[in-house]
Structure formats: structure tokens, C-alpha cells
Amino acid sequence: MKERIAQGLTALGLTPPPQAAEQLAEYGRLLLEQNQVMNLTAITQPDQVADLHFLDCAALLTMGEDFRCKRLIDVGTGAGFPGLPLKILEPTLELTLLDSLGKRVSWLERISGQLGLEQVTCLHARAEEQALEPDYRDSFDYATSRAVASLELLCELCLPYVKVGGKFLAMKSVDSGEEVNRAARGISILGGRLLPAFDYEIPGTGVRHRVVAVEKVSPTPKGYPRRWAKMQKAPL
Numbered sequence: 001m002k003e004r005i006a007q008g009l010t011a012l013g014l015t016p017p018p019q020a021a022e023q024l025a026e027y028g029r030l031l032l033e034q035n036q037v038m039n040l041t042a043i044t045q046p047d048q049v050a051d052l053h054f055l056d057c058a059a060l061l062t063m064g065e066d067f068r069c070k071r072l073i074d075v076g077t078g079a080g081f082p083g084l085p086l087k088i089l090e091p092t093l094e095l096t097l098l099d100s101l102g103k104r105v106s107w108l109e110r111i112s113g114q115l116g117l118e119q120v121t122c123l124h125a126r127a128e129e130q131a132l133e134p135d136y137r138d139s140f141d142y143a144t145s146r147a148v149a150s151l152e153l154l155c156e157l158c159l160p161y162v163k164v165g166g167k168f169l170a171m172k173s174v175d176s177g178e179e180v181n182r183a184a185r186g187i188s189i190l191g192g193r194l195l196p197a198f199d200y201e202i203p204g205t206g207v208r209h210r211v212v213a214v215e216k217v218s219p220t221p222k223g224y225p226r227r228w229a230k231m232q233k234a235p236l
């Protein structure tokens with residue numbers, strides 16, 4: 001897995017820290033090992049883990065953002081995607097991994113230590129509740145999310161975390177145009193402004209994905225995010 005990751009990172013035009021490919025390969029090994037006893041990923045072939053998890057997440061680093069020393073929260077991180085690969089590739093990140101499933105969060109805490117990563121906070125919480133905490137609200141440079149919910153719900157879950165001037169980066173498919181249209185009104189209510197999307201191809205796979213980027217231009221009004229049931233029933 002290590003060689004495939006290293007080649008893919010080079011193909012993406014990235015120059016990772018010397019230990020990164022090794023750390024990602026070890027993360028992949030721990031992921032597949034734990035996946036035998038806990039549902040962490042539907043992808044079980046090592047090459048596919050390299051491509052569809054690690055290189056997919058690494059592509060965020062090619063969109064021209066400067067993640068150095070930034071505070072980033074990954075909402076609905078699951079087995080750590082995209083947050084942990086980003087941290088391995090950009091070790092100066094101050095990372096928060098948030099998920100509502102306690103078992104996954106405990107595992108993330110354990111492997112962050114095993115991988116020797118510092119400044120990683122693993123938080124067992126519901127995103128819509130944690131965003132009401134003053135230390136979390138309007139305070140992150142970046143929020144990221146992949147495969148968690150439709151964009152209109154995701155914006156309500158994630159934009160409250162982002163400080164004015166920061167960005168929410170949603171990892172989506174290239175046919176997410178309609179989804180983006182449906183989210184437009186909510187983005188504006190929540191203090192966001194849609195930026196041009198960033199499309200990329202995962203090296204060697206022909207798979208194309210999209211980062212939908214939303215800039216925070218004003219603080220999220222009080223009252224958001226709403227409760228999960230309310231969000232689902234009446235999306236903004």
C-alpha cells in the first residue's frame with residue numbers, strides 16, 4: 001500500500017513529509033484490521049483503501065488552500081476521513097475529529113496515538129449539538145465533511161463551526177449540481193457564500209470527485225443549527 005500511496009501523492013503534485021506514506025499505510029493496516037470487528041469501511045481491498053480513502057482525501061491539499069497551522073474540524077469523520085489523512089500530510093494542522101458513534105471515536109483516539117499524531121482531538125458528539133458550544137462556534141478555519149448528508153443539511157451542521165473568513169469544504173460527487181442549487185438559500189441564511197467548485201481525479205482511477213467550497217462571510221445567526229429532526233423535516 002505504501003508504494004501506491006507514495007506514487008499517488010506524487011501524481012497529485014504533493015510533496016508530503018518523509019514519514020507520511022509510511023504512516024498512511026500503517027493507518028490503512030489498522031483500519032482493515034479493525035474493520036474485521038467493527039464496521040468502519042465498505043472498502044476492503046488495500047489498493048482501493050489507498051485510492052478511494054487516502055488519495056481522495058489528499059486531493060483536498062491540491063485545491064490551493066493553505067492548511068498550515070490551521071484549525072480544522074472534520075464533521076461525521078467515521079474512520080477519520082478526510083481529517084486524519086490531512087493531518088498526516090500536513091502535520092501542523094490542529095485537528096478535531098467529530099462523530100456521533102462512540103466506538104469509532106474511541107478507535108480514532110487510539111490510532112491517533114499509535115500513529116504518533118499530536119494536536120488531534122477526538123470528539124464523541126452530535127454535530128448539531130456541539131456547534132452550540134461557544135468554543136466551537138464560529139471558531140474554525142476549516143470544516144470538512146465527506147459522505148455524511150445532503151449539502152443542504154451539511155451546511156447547517158458544518159457552517160456554524162467556521163469563523164468568518166474561513167471555509168467549509170464538502171467532498172461530493174461531480175454530479176452534485178442539483179444538490180448545490182438546493183443548498184443555496186440555506187448557505188446564505190447561515191452566513192456563507194458559495195465559491196467555485198474544485199473538481200479533481202483520483203490518480204490512476206478515472207474517478208472524479210468535487211469539493212464544494214463555501215466561505216463564511218458573516219456569523220451564523222442564533223438558532224442554527226436546529227435539531228436534527230427539524231433540519232430533515234424542513235431543510236433551509
Ligand SMILES: C[S@@+](CC[C@H](N)C(=O)[O-])C[C@H]1O[C@@H](n2cnc3c(N)ncnc32)[C@H](O)[C@@H]1O
Nearest residue numbers: 076077078081099100101125126127146147148
Ligand atoms: C458514511 S460515514 C462517512 C464517514 C467518513 N466521513 C468517510 O468519508 O468515510 C458517516 C458518519 O457520519 C456520522 N454522523 C452522521 N450524522 C452525524 C451527526 N449529526 N453528528 C455527528 N456525526 C454524524 C456517522 O456516525 C458516520 O460515522
